[in-house]
Amino acid sequence: MIKLQDALRHAAERPDHVALVDGGRRITWSELADEIAKVAGGLAAVLPGGRPARAAFLCCNGWELVVTMAAFETLGVSITGLDFEATPEATAEALEQLRPTVVVSSKLHRPLLIASGWADREGVLQVHLHGVGEELAAPEPIVPDPQAGEPVHYSTLAAAQTAVTAPISQPYEHFAVSYDAAGSPRLVIRRRSFEARRLAELVDEFAFDEDDTYLVTVPMYHASGPGWARVFFALGGTVVLGPYHDLAEMCRLITDEGVTTTLMVPPVLSRLLAHPASAELRRTSRLRFLLTGGQHLNRWIVNEAWDRFGPVLHHYYGSTETGLVTLLGPDELALSPCRSGRAMPGIGIAVLDAEHRPLPPGVRGRVAVASYQLMDAYGDAPAPSVLVDLSDGQGPRPFLLTGDDGVIDYEGRLELTGRTSGAVRARADGDRDSAFFGLETELLDQPAVRDLAVLRVTVPDHGPVLAVPFVPVARDLEASAYRAVSAVCARRVPWISAHVIAVDAIPYSPTGTIRTGELLTEIMPLVNLYIHLDKQSATEIPA
Amino acid sequence: MTTPVPPHTSDDELDEADLGTRLLSLERALTELPAARQTALLIGELPDYGDVLLVAFVPADAEREESTQRAARAACARLVPALPALVIPVDDIPYTLDGELRGQQLFDEMLPQIARDLLLPKEMSA
Known part of the structure; x- marks a missing residue:
């Protein structure tokens, strides 16, 4: 999300500038830095020992979650979001693969945590956030060694007297959970950070700056949620947490908060474009960069987005495993197939045949990606990569095999043609x-x-x-x-x-x-x- | 540029890979329908009927619902002729918060209309 050091830098430069908006709560950079420092201090005092710390969370978006994620990043501890709409079995499987030492949850999603069997796991610290409508508990003093299974409340962490600014000593590892077509979780591991380079590439390409306001419309467990929020936090901008379903409220936020950038999955974007409240946005909003990605983008969305917002819609292709791979701007998107994109700087794309040989333009095959953002492993298994020589002077290099099929056209654009897993099947009971x-x-x-x-x-x-x-x-x-x-x-x-x-x-x-x-x-x-x-x-x- | 579709010979010769290619081509054709707010393609396994191609779409407006349905039916017949196809307008298509299609939920919601579309003409003509 953001590290305390960066928050402190922004707090020094623009202390009263709003960093985070969540409903009626507006948190300035000064307040955010202070909150992150205290929660990081509180967490450092209660982290279980014995093995490297890693955290998981099961909760909706909220300012407490943002602060908690930032506190973990400050401590150098990976915090991984879990899909709160998944089944208890899938959640238990994800947690077994991740083996977190800390589990963060809110009341609304705690039944799922209980059903997965991880609500009172021995040696695992439980951190309880306050969800919507929950009363804030009175802060209690930090207990250096909490009883096993006894939860620590957010308010307790935020009452810590000792601020922490340095990470704890453990090797860098970043974990994420991706779900396959059947809903089974897979642990995606990275052992080096790519954030600084990606931030530089995005700022260079789209001129994002500290005056941008980013609206979050996807859950933080989705890689794109914290990934894009991090860009605007890093620049010292403003991040607004939007509702998932309330489209009228989303439209209001876009106008009233002066939202300039956002990411929406196509189904949400489609509903927003069909909502009467979005009709006025072209006149009232400052939106200049609207990002969407995924297989459900269609021509109606592309056309309607242009009508309602002007030329702001960008289409991306990427995944938890690959990071951001392609982007296509509004002008080209209007004239190209809906699932097209151009490789981002520093990214190589190949379409391979069954023997992993590069296919010429116009021929459909399996998409493979070479990138500084690639994952390193699926749990204990190495990443499914192959050495490919694209005859571009760079020699053979490792490409990650994706689960997608695609074709590179004669202008160098990648068009996705589907998943290798095939069409969705459903059956009568x-x-x-x-x-x-x-x-x-x-x-x-x-x-x-x-x-x-x-x-x-x-x-x-x-x-x-x-x-x-x-x-x-x-x-x-x-x-x-x-x-x-x-x-x-x-x-x-x-x-x-x-x-x-x-x-x-x-x-x-x-x-x-x-x-x-x-x-x-x-x-x-x-x-x-x-x-x-x-x-x-x-x-x-x-x- | 169009995605190549293998020539169709007969149902018996339609293997899984061929079907997969055709389904992807159909999915692509559906995304280009100008008056469908959302589309979803499922293969539904129905009692007594086996596999049926199911296309759900949310019409952009009532006036263009019929033309969109005709266009989608034509795409199904052209690209995947081996499977019977039902094209059904729906109020909404269910997705997860991160944009994945909830296929089984959509199928369950469509089932009464599927039953209507599949059974009623047959029963009435019997």
């Missing part, structure tokens, strides 16, 4: 979905039913239910249609509670698809009411 599959057809055969839809909905605090809105053929047949539909549901799908509701019409899109959102908006209040009444009658009528 055996017998249950088989029964469900024919349900709608049978329901529509009921003589008193004119039209009908079957919707599977997950209700918070209740679980999955079936919502079955139907249109009776006549008002006086509504009761018999209701009975018939309820009986078919009870017979065909007895394991899921079905809520049958009469409606005036089933809304359809122009192509004849049910407008699910519109229909759910109409019927969900009734479904929720029925669930509530069911629960109430179950409580009132003893068995």
Whole structure:
């Protein structure tokens, strides 16, 4: 994130300049440096000994997490984010591979930590951050040797009296977790830092400076989250922590905070561009660099981004394993296939055949990358690299084999054509979905039913239910249609509670698809009411 | 520049690598649809039907939903003729916070419409 030494430098140059914005909290460089120093001091006093320190975190973005990450970096301890949407099994596997000595978590995601079996691991320090809506606990004095399993709260660390500015003595190692297509975690290890060189390359290319304001829209566990925030922290700029889902708030932040740069994954960017609040951004925002990357970028996003923001959209290709590989600016992006890019300075790209020989332009193959940002190993296994001679005078050099396919065009751009893992597969859930599959057809055969839809909905605090809105053929047949539909549901799908509701019409899109959102908006209040009444009658009528 | 697509001969000769290439070409064609806010391509395994190509798209507006569906259907028929294809407009496509497609969730949400599209014409014509 940022080391204390850099924060102190910015605090000396512009103490009152805002460094970090999180909701209503605005932290100046002076305050940020002070907070990092205290938390680093607090952490240094309680780090478990015995083996090199390494930390993991499981929490949403927040100013406390930023300070904690900066404190760990100041101490020279790698801190690795874990996907809080992963399964407990995947989380446990990631933690087993990482073997952290410190686990940082917030209340919201602690159940996942507990389910993974790492909430009270012996010899592992637990640090609790305050999540949204949690009361700040009164700080307690630092205990030099906390009881095993006893958590240390952020407020306790921040109350440390001894500030620390120097790293602890241990070899440099940086860990990150990447997840494959099946959701299985892999530990990515780097043994040298590339940040200084990458910062120089980016500043040289895009003229980022201390007046830039960067909006964070991705979780910090994603490599790009802290990676890009670090660039603007290092320059002494301002970093704004944005919400993940609240697009109106995101638009407000872009305007009110004077955001100049941001990174958004294509799905978030797509939703932002479709949101009415983004219509005015071209007139009201200072946005000059909008970065996106990944396979879901499409032509609509490229065109709409130009309309709404002007020529600011840049497309990147990179991964946790490779770092930043290619970038394509707005002008070229408007005329190129959506997944194209040009190699960043200092990066080599090759498209290889099955025998790892370079393929000529125009021929599709596996993408391989030579870069100063490459990882060194996957856990105990070396990085999957091969020696390739591109006949460019540099001789054979190691290229990391990626999981992506691509083609280099005749103008030197790399176009990604997909993943080697292939298309996403999904399957019906055996017998249950088989029964469900024919349900709608049978329901529509009921003589008193004119039209009908079957919707599977997950209700918070209740679980999955079936919502079955139907249109009776006549008002006086509504009761018999209701009975018939309820009986078919009870017979065909007895394991899921079905809520049958009469409606005036089933809304359809122009192509004849049910407008699910519109229909759910109409019927969900009734479904929720029925669930509530069911629960109430179950409580009132003893068995 | 277009990604080369191998010539299609018959279903029996369609091997996995060939199918993979065709699916990637289809995915690329879908990203270039001008009136689809988002698209997602799945292979769904359905009871009694086997593998079915499923294209979900979020229409940019209602007026262009039909033309987008036609364009996507045409791309499916041209690039992956070996698999039956369903092109379904959806309100939203679920992704993780870091932008990965939630394929199974999307499939589960589409299942009622898939059942409708696959079963109803057959049942009605029987």
